[in-house]
Amino acid sequence: FHQYEAKLYGSVLFFRFANGLDITLMILGILASLVNGATLPLMSLVLGEMCDHLIHGCLVQTNTTNYHNCTHSQGKLNEDIFMLTWFYVGIGATALIFGYMQVSFWxxxxxxxxxxxxxxxxxxMLAQDISxxxxxxxxxxxxxxxxDINKxxxxxxxxxxLLFQNLTAFSVGLVIGLIKSWKLTLVTLSTSPLIMASAAVCCKMVISLTSKELSxxxxxxxxAEEVLSSIRTVIAFGAQEKEIQRYTQNLKDARDVGIKKAIVSKMSIGAVYLFMNGTYGLAFWYGTSLILNGEPGYSIGTILAVFFSVIHSSYCLGSAIPHFETFTVAREAAFSIFQIIDRKPSIDNFSTxxxxxECIKGTIEFKNVSFSYPSRPAMKVLKGLNLKVKSGETVALVxxxxxxxxxxxxxLQRLYDPEEGSITVDDNDIRALNVRHYRKHVGVVSQEPVLFGTTISNNIKYGRDAVTEEEMETAAKEATAYDFIMELPNKFNTLVGEKGVQMSGGQKQKIAIARALVRNPKILILDEATSALDTESELAVQAALEKASKVRTTIMVAHRLSTVQSADLIVMVKEGTVVEKGRHAELMAKRGLYYSLMMAQDIEKADERGQSVACSEGNTSCVSLCAMSSVKLDCTDQSVESIHHPETSLPEVSLLKILKLNKTEWSSVVLGTLASVLNGSVHPAFSIIFAKMVTIFEDHDKSTLKRDAEIYSVILVIFGIVCFVSYFMQGYFYGQAGESLAMRLRRLAFKAMLYQDIAWFDDKENSTGAxxxxLATDIEEIQGATISRIGIIAQNATNMGLSVIISFIYGWEMTLLILSVAPVLVFTGMIGTSAATGFANKNKQELKHAGKIATEAMENIRTIVSLTREKTFEQxxxxxxxxxxxxxxxKAQIVGGCYAFGHAFLYFAHAAAFQFGAYLVQAGRMTPEGMFIVFTAIAYGALAIGETLVWAPEYSKAKCGAAHLLALLEKKPTIDSCSQKGKKPDTCEGHVEFREVSFFYPCRPDVLILRDLSFSIEKGKTVAFVGSIGCGKSTSVQLLQRFYDPVKGQVLLDGVDAKELDVQWLRSQIATVAQEPVLFNGSVAENIAYGDNSRVVPLEEIKEAARAANIHSFIEGLPEKYNTQVGLRGAQLSGGQKQRLAIARALLRKPKILLLDEATSSLDNESAKVVQLAxxxxxxxxxxxxxxHRLSTIQNADLIVVLQNGKIKEQGTHQELLRKRDVYFKLVKAQSVHCVT
Incomplete structure (x- = not known):
C-alpha cells in the first residue's frame, strides 16, 4: 500500500504545485528535451551516410585507374562530405538552442x-493540531x-x-533503426525485455531502500535536534559520548541501507550495459550475415546507421537510469512530504x-469535561470536570x-478538544468559534516562558499585531522589565539569544508577561506566571496582573498559594476533578485540602502567624533590588551583531582536500577506482574494435568477413561482462566507502558540535536549526560529489586519457584538431562550476537561516499557536x-547556457573532425580505419567530458559543504571537554571558592555580570544565593560547571583552579537541577539514568532515586511504569513531574557538589515540602x-549570600540575616513571614 501511494504521488500528483507558468515552462522544457534528444540519433544517421561515402570513395580510389574518374569521384566525395558536415552544424545549432531551453526551463x-x-x-506543519x-x-x-524537499x-x-532527452534519444534511435532495417532492429531489440525487467526490479528495490534510508x-x-537544543543539559551530565552513540546508531541503519541501494543502483546500470553489449554483438553478427547473404538495401552505412542509432539509444537508456533514480528518490521523498501537506488537522490553526x-466577555464554563492525551489514551487526566467562571472574575486553579x-x-486555549463534554465561552462552544479569532482574545503566560531568537522588542510585539513603541514600553513597565531592559547596551533591540538563553529565568518571565499584557486579552491565563521571579518582582508583577485582571477574566495556575489569595474563586483540582472551590477565607474555614496546602507553605515556626506585609510604592522599608545594573566597558557603541559575529572567511577547499576526507576508506576507494578504470577502458577499446568492424567490409573474402564478424561479436559480449562486473564492484566498494564516509563525517560533525564550548552555541549563527x-545537507553534498563522483571522474578520465592516446597513435593530426576545442569546453565548465559554487554558498546561508526559523517554530509551536503568530513565522x-x-x-540561466554551449560545441567539433578526416583520408595521410578509431574514441571521450561537466554543480555544492565542515572540525573550543590534559585528583572534597571573579557573556562583552565576586563554600556545607533577577546567581552556577571561564579571577575546587582540572572530571563531580528541567524523548527510566552516563544503571538504583525525589509512586501509577515514554522534552508530563524527574536524575549521579537552580520552583507545596526533605x-x-526565590527552601542553609549587581550585598545564616534587618529581612517580610528573633 505504501509503495502504491508513493507511486501515485510520483506519477499523478508530483507536479501538483505547478501553476500556469510552471506548466508552460515544463511543456516547453519537455519539447526542447524531445528536440535535443533527437539530435544524437540524427547524428548517427549522418554518421552512417558519411561512412558509406567514405568506404565507397576509398573502394573507388582503390579500384579506379582512370585519372579523370578518380578526380570526379574525389570531387563528388568532397561535395557529399561538405553537405553532411553542414548537417552536423545544423544539429549542433539545434542542440545549442534547445539544450539551453530544456535545462534552464526545468x-x-x-x-x-x-x-x-x-x-x-x-x-x-503550523496548521497542525498539538496532538x-x-x-x-x-x-x-x-x-x-x-x-526530503531537497531531494x-x-x-x-x-x-x-535529461531523462526526457535520453528517452527521446532512445525512442528516435529506435525509430531510425526500424526505418533503416526493421530486421536488424528487431534482432537488436530482442534483449530489451531483459533490460526492462532488470530495470523494473532494481527500480522497485531502490524505492523500498530509499524509504528506509530516509526514515x-x-x-x-x-x-541531533533534541540534543543540540538541550546542549547545556547534555554537557552538564557529560552525556556527549552517549548522545553520539545514539546518533550513530541511526546513522548505521542508514549506512547499511545505503550500501544495499548503491549496489542495486550500479548493478542495474551494469545489467543494462551487459545486455546492450550482448545486443551489439548479436546485431553486428546478424547484420554481417544479411550483407553476406545479399539482402537488398543493406550496406555498411545501413548497418552503421542502425548500429549507431541503437548503440546511442541504448547508451542514452543507460544514461537515463541515474536520472530516473533521482526522480524515483524524489517521488519517494514526496510521499512523506505530501502526506503532511494533505493532512487535515482536527484543529486547523489557519481555519477561516x-x-x-464581535466581542468576547469572558464567561467560561467547563461542562462534564473528560480528557486524556492522544499519546496516552488509557490515562484519563480530566474526569467529568465541571466549573463556571464569570466574566471579569479571577479564578485560581490549585x-x-x-x-x-x-x-x-x-x-481552554483549544490546543486540544475534550473527548467528552464541552467548554463554552459566553455560552458558545469554543469548537464552534473561529479558532484564530478566539485565540486572539486569550493571553497566556506559561510556567516555562518561551522567547524567540530575536530582539526583546520583537518578542514583546509578538503579543499582538501593530503594537506601538509606547504600548511596548508600557507593558514592559507593568511587567517590571523596563528597568533592566534600559540598562542593556542595546535596550529593547538587545538580542535574547536562542530560546532566550542570554536572559536569566526571571528576565525571560518578565518579557513573557509583558508580551501577554500588550496583547490586552479578554481572557488571561497565568500558568505559574511568576514562578521564576524574585519576591519583590513577583509582588510588583502580581500587582500589575491584578490591576490588569479587573477588566478581564483571569485563570491562574499556581503552587505558591500566596499569589492566589486575592482571587475571586479558588478551585482545588485533584485527579482530574474539582474537589473544593470558594474564596480564600471560605476554604480556610473549611479546613480541607486547600487549608492543608496553605499551612504547608508557612516558613515560620513561630506560634503566632502574622498578616501579609504589603510593600507599596514608596515604602521605605522595601529596599529595591533593582534589575541588573549593567556596567558598560570601554568599547565603541556598536550593534550586537558586530560584536558577536565578525566576518570569518571559510578555508579554501580544493578537490584534493575534499578527496582526503576519504582517506579512512582508502582500500574501498582504491578497489572501486580500479573497477572504474576497468570500466573506463571499455569505450576506448570499443573504438578500436568498432573501426575494425567497419573496415572489414573493405575485404571481399566472405569467409574472412564471417570469421571476423564472429570474433568481434564475441569481444563485444566480453565488453558487456566487463561492464557488469566493474559496475557491480563500483556499487559494492563505493557504496561501502560512500556510506561509511557519510556516517563518519556526520558523526565527526556532530561530535565537533557537542564538544564546542557553550559560548559557541550562544552565537546566533549556531542555532539548533542552522x-x-x-548535518543534513553539507554531508550529503560532500558524499554526493566525492565517493560516487570519484568513480565517474576515474572512469571518464581513463576513457578520455586512453581515447586521446589511441587517437594520437592512429591519427595525430585529426586528434590535434579535435583537442583544440578542449580549452573551450574546459573554460565553459569552469564558468558553470564557478557560478554554481557562488550560488551554492549563498543558498546554503539562506537555507540555514530558513532552517533556524523552522526549527524555532516547531520547537515552540504551543507558544506560536497561543500567540497566533503562525503567519508571522510563515512570512x-x-x-x-x-x-x-x-x-x-x-543559476538556471548560467547552468542552462553552459550546458547548451558545451553540448552543441561537441557537434561542431564532430563536423570539423569529419571534414578534416575526410580530407586526410583522401590525401593518403590517414586510413579510414584510423579515422573511425580517432572519431569514435574522441566521441566517447567527449561524452565522458560532458558527463563529468553535468556533475559540476554537485562538486560546487560539495566544495561549499566541505568548507563549512572543515571549518567546524578544525575549530578548537576555548573550553575543550574532550581534552585529557587537566588534572584528575583521586578524590574530591567539595571545597569551592570564587576568588575576585568578574565575568561577562562573550556575546555581550559590554555588560559585566559579576564584579570581583569572592566567596567560599566549605566541604559539605550548603550556600544559598538570593537576590534580584540578573544579579549573577545562575551565572555563578554556570561558571562552577565551567560552561564559561571568568574574564578575571579564579574559580577553585579544593584549592585548584578549575582551568587546571580535567573538564570531564570536574563536571562528573557536579550534579545540577535547573530552573527549567530538560528531559529527553525516551522512557522515564532512561531519563533518570541520564544522571550517570558512565555505566548501565540498574533499575533498582533508578527506583531508589525516584523514591528520594518523591516521584516513585506516580511512576508506578503510569500504564507502563518506568518504561512510559515522557514525550519530546517531557511534553507528556506536568511541570512538577518533570522537575521531580530532574531531581531524581541529579540524585542518581551521587555528586560531591549539588547545584540547585530554583530546583523546586515548579512544584506544588505538598510535593515541594517532600522533595525539600529529600x-x-x-x-x-x-x-x-x-x-x-522561595526563601522557605534555603532557611536551613549554612550560609545565605545576598547578591546585588554582581557583588555580595550581605551574607550569613538565616537567623543572622534576620537580625541584621537589612535586605534579606525585607525579602522575608515580603513573603508574608513573621520571623522569630
Missing amino acids: VMTAARQTRRIQKQFFHS WFDGNDIGELNTRMTE IGEGIGDKVA AYSKAGAV TGYKP GPSGSGKSTMVQL LTTT MYEEKLQTQHRNNLK LEEARRGRTCLMVA
Missing part, C-alpha cells in the same frame, strides 16, 4: 515549485524539511530534462470557518502536580526562501550551592 520551474512545496509544508506534534518528532520533521528539488529539476536519517536528525463574535490544572488551560541543517520563513529562489533563477537528605556530605 531548473527554473523546479526552483519555483520547490519554493511552493517548502512554503506549503511549513504552512501545513499531532505530540506524536511526531520535531527533529525528524526538520530533517524532512531539508533533506524533490533535485528530482524535478534538470534531471527530468533512518530522519530519526538521526531528530536525535467558525463564528467570530492542586498537586499532575492533577489536571495545566491540561484545563490547554483545553546546525541540524548543516519570515518565506523571506529567507525568496533570496534563495532569486539565486536559483539566476534534597536536604541528599545534601548531607555534599557541598551544595542553591539558587532560590
